[in-house]
Amino acid sequence: MCRTLLIVFASLLLSACGNGGTEKDKAAETVALVPVEAVAAAARPIDASYSGTATLEADREADVVAKTGGVLLRLLVEEGDAVRQGQVLARLDDASPRLSLAKAEATLRKLEADYRRADEMFGRKLLSLEEHDKIKFDLDNQRAVHDLSRLELSYTNVIAPIDGVIGKRMVKEGNLIQVNQPLFHIVDFDPLLGVLNVPERELNILKPGQPVSMSVDALPGQRFPGVIERVSPVVEAASGTFRVTCRFNATLQTLKPGMFGRIDVVYDRKQDALAIPRGALIEEDGETAVYLIVDAPPSAEVKPKDGKAVDAPAPAAAPAAVPAAAALHAQRRVVHIGFSDSEYVEVRDGLKAGDRVITVGRNAVRDGTLVQVLDTAAASASSVPVAEKTP
Structure with missing residues (x-):
């Protein structure tokens, strides 16, 4: 009985609030925003490198056979x-x-x-x-x-x-x-060789004597320096690749023949390249683009390229409701990239220092989508449980 009375009271209260609203309150209409994370483009050192995989093999090994x-x-x-x-x-x-x-x-x-x-x-x-x-x-x-x-x-x-x-x-x-x-089978552990099959477009970039570094699955967290020993001048017609042989010294026999390694060849470096995380890039329609965070006009509607007003796209996750006048929106921007490493890419054209690009949630937005930028640092701090005090 009490539960029924509470429901009736709540319905009457909502009805009264709805009838008493003013035109000014309706103008403060709220819209649903897509939560995203963003990173600002900034100058940082970045390497131009080629990465490949190879299985280590001994430079010298021999089978000992009986001669009598x-x-x-x-x-x-x-x-x-x-x-x-x-x-x-x-x-x-x-x-x-x-x-x-x-x-x-x-x-x-x-x-x-x-x-x-x-x-x-x-x-x-x-x-x-x-x-x-x-x-x-x-x-x-x-x-x-x-x-x-x-x-x-x-x-x-x-x-x-x-x-x-x-x-x-x-x-x-x-x-x-x-x-x-x-x-017997004898293996000389020093040096060890890793042979890369490199696409022909890198033929004029990789040279003998260039330094390389390698990581192996069997020894996580360690990197081993090496050098390019020789570069084959012949491109194999079937695969379109050429052989690059890298030499590594097996210090204290840490490296073993047969280990699988990931080899990085750094052939150039920029100290102050304008860079963004690789996760911000979008490859579509033969172009490389990003989504910028820009100020949105104080409206609950978004106008696409055909000029017709449509509602903002519904978010994939549970959205937050905020006043439309305080919202931001995503803007697609075509960029031209240069050097890249495992985490960052250089942007040569299309961005300037300080521009914020979407790194998380970019697949849920389109050009003009209203977004809410999450404060990842604050979210991390709030997720840490607070210890209860003992009275």
Whole structure:
């Protein structure tokens, strides 16, 4: 019963207020505004850069293969060990090569003695030139056999062909090793290379020696400096790109081959460019534009280009109701941009310092839409809960 009486009383009160309004009150009509956030264009340093992605790869890496056969008797290194060029990595069974070398040495000593006697006899005219030359030929041939046997024996010590780190071990002790069988994979971590496939329009911009920086997914928050090592002079017809090879020093082996990196090449810098956030740009109809915040006339209506008065567009979010005379509206402005980085773009034409452009809510407005600029700093402060005082 009480609830019904309250409803009736409220209806009568609203009716009385409506009938008692004046023409002056109706003139203070309120309109719905679209809430937006805006940032003023201001001078700031900005870099001209090219960004791309690449997978790091080692400049030098090698598979260590067996040059002779035999049973693997001993492994001297393991995965992750740093090795130097010429270091012994493993040893194979050398019994058979040693016997072959001993046999070659014995035959060599015999032929050397035969040649000394033949040389004396040839000096006394007791041996023909033909027989002397034949003995000398046999001696030279045996020397080659001896050297080959010594070389085969040396192959039982598997050595590192380059400096680096053992990335993979592919055999175990006791395995029977065949000739040319892979045993280890060695990777030289310093330097590491990242290859960018760059569109041909950048061909005259990127040069060897330019500094670069890289971030990798595996090490967030860190950036690694590098330099452009070389630039391919050939543009691939199929993709319309050319190869740019960047070099990075793997300090303390932080970077690893196979890591995925994002590389930024900064090729120019302006200290006082007029810049706005990238989020303010709108690409439509082949033009780059922004929405400015400008003063609105004291009216609840907006006139589009055809001259007919229409109501202001309804907001996408819950609008605020304010007097129309205090409102602002959005104005579309075509701009010409220059340098850009990950956050800001340079505006070369279309804006001046201090112009406010819409960054949040730009998709909900059109040219002439009435807007309300939110104070993001105040909104953030008001969202922090106040601690209750304990009595």
